[in-house]
Amino acid sequence: MAKPQLRSVETAPAPAPPAFSFQGVSRRFGAKSVLSNIELTVPQGEFVAIIGKSGCGKSTLLRLLAGLDQPDGGQISRAQTQPGQSSIRIMFQEPRLLPWARVVDNVAVGLTGLAGRAEAKARAHDLLAQVGLAGRDGDWPSVLSGGQRQRVALARALIGQPSVLALDEPLGALDALTRIEMQHLLGRIWQTQGFTAVLVTHDVAEAVILADRVIVLDAGKVALDLAIPLARPRRHGHPDLALYEQKILAQLFGDEAI
Amino acid sequence: MTAGSNRFGAAIGWLLPILILLMWEVMSRLGVITENVLPAPTEVFAAFLRVLKSGDLARNIGVSSWRALTGLAIGGSIGFALGLANGLSLLSRNITDTTLQMVRNVPHLALIPLVILWFGIDEGAKLFLVALGVFFPIYVNTLLGIQTVDPQLIEMGRTYGMDRRALFLRVILPGALPSIFVGLRYALGIMWLTLIVAETISASAGLGYMAMQAREFLMIDVVVLSILIYALLGKLADSFVRLLERLCLQWHPAFQKTARS
Ligand SMILES: Nc1ncnc2c1ncn2[C@@H]1O[C@H](COP(=O)(O)OP(=O)(O)OP(=O)(O)O)[C@@H](O)[C@H]1O
Ligand SMILES: [Mg+2]
Numbered sequence: 001m002a003k004p005q006l007r008s009v010e011t012a013p014a015p016a017p018p019a020f021s022f023q024g025v026s027r028r029f030g031a032k033s034v035l036s037n038i039e040l041t042v043p044q045g046e047f048v049a050i051i052g053k054s055g056c057g058k059s060t061l062l063r064l065l066a067g068l069d070q071p072d073g074g075q076i077s078r079a080q081t082q083p084g085q086s087s088i089r090i091m092f093q094e095p096r097l098l099p100w101a102r103v104v105d106n107v108a109v110g111l112t113g114l115a116g117r118a119e120a121k122a123r124a125h126d127l128l129a130q131v132g133l134a135g136r137d138g139d140w141p142s143v144l145s146g147g148q149r150q151r152v153a154l155a156r157a158l159i160g161q162p163s164v165l166a167l168d169e170p171l172g173a174l175d176a177l178t179r180i181e182m183q184h185l186l187g188r189i190w191q192t193q194g195f196t197a198v199l200v201t202h203d204v205a206e207a208v209i210l211a212d213r214v215i216v217l218d219a220g221k222v223a224l225d226l227a228i229p230l231a232r233p234r235r236h237g238h239p240d241l242a243l244y245e246q247k248i249l250a251q252l253f254g255d256e257a258i
Numbered sequence: 259m260t261a262g263s264n265r266f267g268a269a270i271g272w273l274l275p276i277l278i279l280l281m282w283e284v285m286s287r288l289g290v291i292t293e294n295v296l297p298a299p300t301e302v303f304a305a306f307l308r309v310l311k312s313g314d315l316a317r318n319i320g321v322s323s324w325r326a327l328t329g330l331a332i333g334g335s336i337g338f339a340l341g342l343a344n345g346l347s348l349l350s351r352n353i354t355d356t357t358l359q360m361v362r363n364v365p366h367l368a369l370i371p372l373v374i375l376w377f378g379i380d381e382g383a384k385l386f387l388v389a390l391g392v393f394f395p396i397y398v399n400t401l402l403g404i405q406t407v408d409p410q411l412i413e414m415g416r417t418y419g420m421d422r423r424a425l426f427l428r429v430i431l432p433g434a435l436p437s438i439f440v441g442l443r444y445a446l447g448i449m450w451l452t453l454i455v456a457e458t459i460s461a462s463a464g465l466g467y468m469a470m471q472a473r474e475f476l477m478i479d480v481v482v483l484s485i486l487i488y489a490l491l492g493k494l495a496d497s498f499v500r501l502l503e504r505l506c507l508q509w510h511p512a513f514q515k516t517a518r519s
Pocket of ligand 1: 029034037052053054055056057059060061
């Protein structure tokens with residue numbers, strides 16, 4: 001049954017317009033060049049995973065994309081967004097919830113400047129149900145588990161209906177089971193909402209199961225740009241996935257290491 | 259913990275003071291503690307009724323409380339404002355913080371002779387000392403609270419498009435609040451201490467004055483009564499702030515009433 005799934009994406013429709021594109025972007029910290037001459041164009045609605053060894057500049061790339069940092073050279077262009085929609089949201093490794101705001105108010109933070117208080121609260125309530133936290137509106141973040149907190153952070157990131165969602169190892173701190181659960185949730189929500197997703201991860205399996213395309217960063221450059229044209233939903237442990245995982249690991253560690 | 263055992267836990271705290279009071283009474287009756295050292299609790303209570311009836315007590319408590327609260331309001335709000343300013347603006351901090359840290363090292367009670375020269379034994383002297391005393395704990399802890407707000411939360415607020423006002427009201431101030439409360443409770447202690455000293459040295463009304471007057475007439479029961487009332491007022495103020503803390507810091511794990519445990 002693997003073959004027809006592989007074929008299904010080959011009759012590609014016209015490519016979507018780019019959600020963002022990096023043109024010759026570089027970033028230095030002092031004398032240290034972290035990113036050099038990055039070229040990367042991501043079409044709208046694509047799910048991109050970025051993988052690379054620790055310290056190779058993944059977070060830096062994401063911060064540049066989110067506008068939290070400015071490039072030293074090159075250009076980053078982003079697609080225009082409609083009014084009432086946020087352009088890009090970033091989800092961090094830590095949930096970064098406000099401990100003094102109830103769960104529903106934490107989600108409503110995502111509509112700052114986009115909607116009034118009452119509307120924000122109502123929409124936050126709906127979104128909490130979508131991430132599997134129905135009925136937890138009035139809880140303080142401190143009583144939630146790690147996975148639940150990350151769900152709240154996800155709801156907060158999504159509520160503004162961002163055109164691009166940037167995720168910086170959002171599942172890195174979770175246990176293996178919760179992580180798989182969250183991957184399913186993320187994949188499902190991405191499929192229904194159609195935003196562009198950029199996921200930074202250390203987990204090759206996670207990248208392959210979620211992404212349309214995997215970018216391997218090495219020494220500040222794009223070392224590998226690999227399309228994963230597998231049908232969804234994808235299952236952990238499927239042999240097709242293993243093939244792609246091999247390719248990525250080979251790029252990361254050289255052929256002899258595995 | 260259930261509500262019942264909670265109430266029991268609060269009640270058990272009063273057991274020891276009552277026991278001490280009883281022993282004190284018994285020892286006084288037996289003559290172990292002589293009357294010119296420490297009068298019996300019943301005598302102190304009699305003194306309480308006496309000054310209550312004459313109206314001295316209400317008047318003196320009123321005067322002292324007014325001084326305490328006015329001094330706290332003046333010194334506290336200046337300390338709070340400066341703490342905010344120096345926490346939020348590097349320029350403001352650079353200009354004032356060194357000076358304030360130097361002034362902080364002067365024990366404010368050492369200024370009493372100077373203050374008496376400046377203000378006489380007016381209200382101004384007492385208010386000045388109390389305000390100065392409460393200023394520093396509130397200033398230092400407000401500043402500390404703001405400086406230790408999680409920078410990751412501030413970055414989060416920025417990425418979600420909070421303007422400066424929203425960032426302050428929704429992230430910085432709530433984050434600094436636990437520390438501000440620590441400062442406030444510390445300030446209350448200093449407030450009473452300063453007032454006792456100031457009123458004892460120079461005053462024409464107030465609890466400290468009442469105690470000094472009684473000393474001159476060797477009414478040791480009134481002296482003891484004044485001390486007890488100081489303690490009671492201090493405890494009252496502290497309880498009030500604790501209540502406020504519980505209301506404002508509900509989110510804080512330390513103040514959460516969990517169903518179990
Ligand atoms: N603000 C900064 N000032 C100086 N150096 C920085 C700064 N931010 C990042 N760097 C450096 O840039 C390099 C890349 O950092 P970055 O955080 O992007 O790595 P990363 O790929 O996200 O690593 P990890 O997988 O461990 O999160 C590191 O060597 C880091 O020390
Ligand atoms: Mg990183």
